[in-house]
Amino acid sequence: MKQPLVVGIDIGGTNTAFGxxxxxxxxxxxxxxxTEHFPLPEDLVAVVCKxxxxxxxxxxxxxxxxxxxxxxxxxxxxxGTIEFAPNLKWKNKIxxxxxxxxxxxxxxxILTNDANAAAIGEMxxxxxxxxxxxxxxxxxxxxxxxxxxxxxxxxxxxxCAGEIGHVIVFPDGRQCGCGRKGCLETYCxxxxxxxxxxxxxxxxxxxxxxxxxxxxxxxxxxKALQGEEAAIEAFDYTGKILGFxxxxxxxxxxxxxxxxxxxxxxxxxxxxxPTIKNFEENLLHIYKGKIKILPSQLKENTAAILGAASLxxxxxxx
Amino acid sequence: MKQPLVVGIDIGGTNTAFGxxxxxxxxxxxxxxxTEHFPLPEDLVAVVCKxxxxxxxxxxxxxxxxxxxxxxxxxxxxxGTIEFAPNLKWKNKIxxxxxxxxxxxxxxxILTNDANAAAIGEMxxxxxxxxxxxxxxxxxxxxxxxxxxxxxxxxxxxxCAGEIGHVIVFPDGRQCGCGRKGCLETYCxxxxxxxxxxxxxxxxxxxxxxxxxxxxxxxxxxKALQGEEAAIEAFDYTGKILGFxxxxxxxxxxxxxxxxxxxxxxxxxxxxxPTIKNFEENLLHIYKGKIKILPSQLKENTAAILGAASLxxxxxxx
Numbered sequence: 001m002k003q004p005l006v007v008g009i010d011i012g013g014t015n016t017a018f019g020x021x022x023x024x025x026x027x028x029x030x031x032x033x034x035t036e037h038f039p040l041p042e043d044l045v046a047v048v049c050k051x052x053x054x055x056x057x058x059x060x061x062x063x064x065x066x067x068x069x070x071x072x073x074x075x076x077x078x079x080g081t082i083e084f085a086p087n088l089k090w091k092n093k094i095x096x097x098x099x100x101x102x103x104x105x106x107x108x109x110i111l112t113n114d115a116n117a118a119a120i121g122e123m124x125x126x127x128x129x130x131x132x133x134x135x136x137x138x139x140x141x142x143x144x145x146x147x148x149x150x151x152x153x154x155x156x157x158x159x160c161a162g163e164i165g166h167v168i169v170f171p172d173g174r175q176c177g178c179g180r181k182g183c184l185e186t187y188c189x190x191x192x193x194x195x196x197x198x199x200x201x202x203x204x205x206x207x208x209x210x211x212x213x214x215x216x217x218x219x220x221x222x223k224a225l226q227g228e229e230a231a232i233e234a235f236d237y238t239g240k241i242l243g244f245x246x247x248x249x250x251x252x253x254x255x256x257x258x259x260x261x262x263x264x265x266x267x268x269x270x271x272x273x274p275t276i277k278n279f280e281e282n283l284l285h286i287y288k289g290k291i292k293i294l295p296s297q298l299k300e301n302t303a304a305i306l307g308a309a310s311l312x313x314x315x316x317x318x
Numbered sequence: 319m320k321q322p323l324v325v326g327i328d329i330g331g332t333n334t335a336f337g338x339x340x341x342x343x344x345x346x347x348x349x350x351x352x353t354e355h356f357p358l359p360e361d362l363v364a365v366v367c368k369x370x371x372x373x374x375x376x377x378x379x380x381x382x383x384x385x386x387x388x389x390x391x392x393x394x395x396x397x398g399t400i401e402f403a404p405n406l407k408w409k410n411k412i413x414x415x416x417x418x419x420x421x422x423x424x425x426x427x428i429l430t431n432d433a434n435a436a437a438i439g440e441m442x443x444x445x446x447x448x449x450x451x452x453x454x455x456x457x458x459x460x461x462x463x464x465x466x467x468x469x470x471x472x473x474x475x476x477x478c479a480g481e482i483g484h485v486i487v488f489p490d491g492r493q494c495g496c497g498r499k500g501c502l503e504t505y506c507x508x509x510x511x512x513x514x515x516x517x518x519x520x521x522x523x524x525x526x527x528x529x530x531x532x533x534x535x536x537x538x539x540x541k542a543l544q545g546e547e548a549a550i551e552a553f554d555y556t557g558k559i560l561g562f563x564x565x566x567x568x569x570x571x572x573x574x575x576x577x578x579x580x581x582x583x584x585x586x587x588x589x590x591x592p593t594i595k596n597f598e599e600n601l602l603h604i605y606k607g608k609i610k611i612l613p614s615q616l617k618e619n620t621a622a623i624l625g626a627a628s629l630x631x632x633x634x635x636x
Binding site: 290 | 449450451465467468470472473474475476477478479480481482484485486489496497498562565566567569570571572573574600602603604605608
């Protein structure tokens with residue numbers, strides 16, 4: 001009998017990556033294509049599908065292609081469309097991406113946004129194995145999230161659930177790209193900690209604006225490792241707000257664990273210690289000491305493909 | 319063939335009510351028992367079960383008892399226990415309430431807390447019929463909530479999900495009974511609006527403390543109807559915070575609708591207008607204009623029994 005195999009596709013503003021993923025979460029083949037080279041989504045899909053078929057050739061005797069999972073910004077799970085994704089070239093359009101793919105590769109095709117896909121990746125192949133209730137947070141340029149309750153992703157009635165990055169933590173807080181003020185992601189994200197760090201440096205008159213420009217989350221982490229006070233303080237402040245916001249999140253879905261993923265989550269104790277401390281301090285008593293805040297077990301460079309593939313694996317196996 | 323019938327039981331600090339509920343949501347018989355008269359839960363259960371059997375007598379030829387649904391404060395859905403409920407006489411105990419009932423009436427028995435039960439009541443017999451994603455808010459002494467996503471109540475890993483009343487809206491806000499500060503229910507509940515109204519009156523030096531004492535939500539509503547500025551302002555302030563908090567809630571589960579239940583929700587436009595206005599103003603753009611804030615379609619005096627019964631009806635029919 002042929003072994004089942006699934007394609008995971010991650011469509012991003014710069015790159016579109018795909019991989020062939022087996023039931024153990026091993027990526028048997030993978031490839032990157034520059035999304036930006038394709039002004040029309042149909043052309044991107046055509047090339048991706050051609051390359052998927054080529055990549056599948058060595059496995060055609062031993063494996064069977066069971067499905068395609070797609071993670072994409074603004075991916076609408078119910079409609080199978082990418083809608084007005086600001087970071088894609090087709091940002092003014094509604095793209096029927098599931099239809100485009102399944103016309104060329106007629107198998108089960110499932111779409112969701114990138115953070116949701118990674119959350120399912122954590123459940124099928126990562127640290128959330130066996131969990132039915134957890135929250136997955138990705139601390140990247142923004143703060144993305146996927147919420148799992150009763151063993152299922154919460155999509156909401158319109159596929160737009162799980163936008164914890166846009167929970168307002170300070171009504172008159174930092175300006176957010178969404179047009180409102182005080183959203184969690186303006187504080188707790190790579191961009192957020194950069195703003196905090198720049199503020200701290202400026203208030204201390206310690207650095208020039210030139211140096212601030214080179215700061216990214218990794219740079220701030222390195223500075224914290226060297227013992228720089230402003231860098232450590234930036235992490236403390238980020239963790240303080242993240243811990244507070246996650247304590248509020250618990251009141252909605254009472255998860256077993258919250259997973260942190262992305263660049264900031266790699267900053268070890270600098271982000272986890274203040275986050276966990278402020279999380280516990282702000283929890284309602286019935287939740288105290290019961291909920292784990294954990295680093296994601298997914299790897300940065302394969303999480304997107306694994307997450308997308310796991311959308312299909314979840315349907316096939318679990 | 320006999321018609322199916324379900325018992326709905328609402329265990330409260332003062333009264334325990336039960337009713338026989340058919341598939342149309344009609345209550346064929348109901349009764350009240352003083353919870354406080356029973357120092358031991360076993361004795362209460364014995365009397366309730368005896369009375370249920372008696373109430374069922376006229377229907378024994380035509381109907382079949384298919385299940386018992388129980389709504390109770392601190393009801394743990396997974397364990398079937400009432401745990402340390404502060405308003406019950408047995409507040410220091412863990413009561414295996416499902417076991418106690420099913421020993422005497424051996425049918426399917428389902429327990430949850432009162433707000434969750436009412437949420438399911440709204441789904442089966444109220445305004446949320448056919449909805450798979452909605453939030454139910456009860457504005458009583460406190461603010462209770464039940465969250466439905468993917469057609470299922472969110473219980474969380476420990477049955478403690480759905481505590482929106484204890485989301486902190488102001489980190490250094492009003493003292494809450496839970497020991498923390500700034501919880502939503504300290505502003506948005508019957509107690510919350512009384513505090514707001516008393517504050518407003520005192521700041522205006524308009525009333526004596528004696529008159530403040532008689533104020534309840536209904537009193538403030540009557541004053542608002544008479545055009546009293548402080549009363550109208552109290553509703554506006556309550557709606558402002560409720561609208562803001564519900565806009566944040568949407569970012570978690572993206573519901574189709576949010577239902578408001580309880581005394582405050584009966585204050586018509588005084589509570590709905592400011593709530594909806596501030597809700598829309600604070601929503602992330604992808605949610606704007608898509609989510610309804612509606613009055614519950616359940617009646618105050620039967621919601622608890624219907625809600626409890628609907629726990630079983632949901633399992634039997636839907």
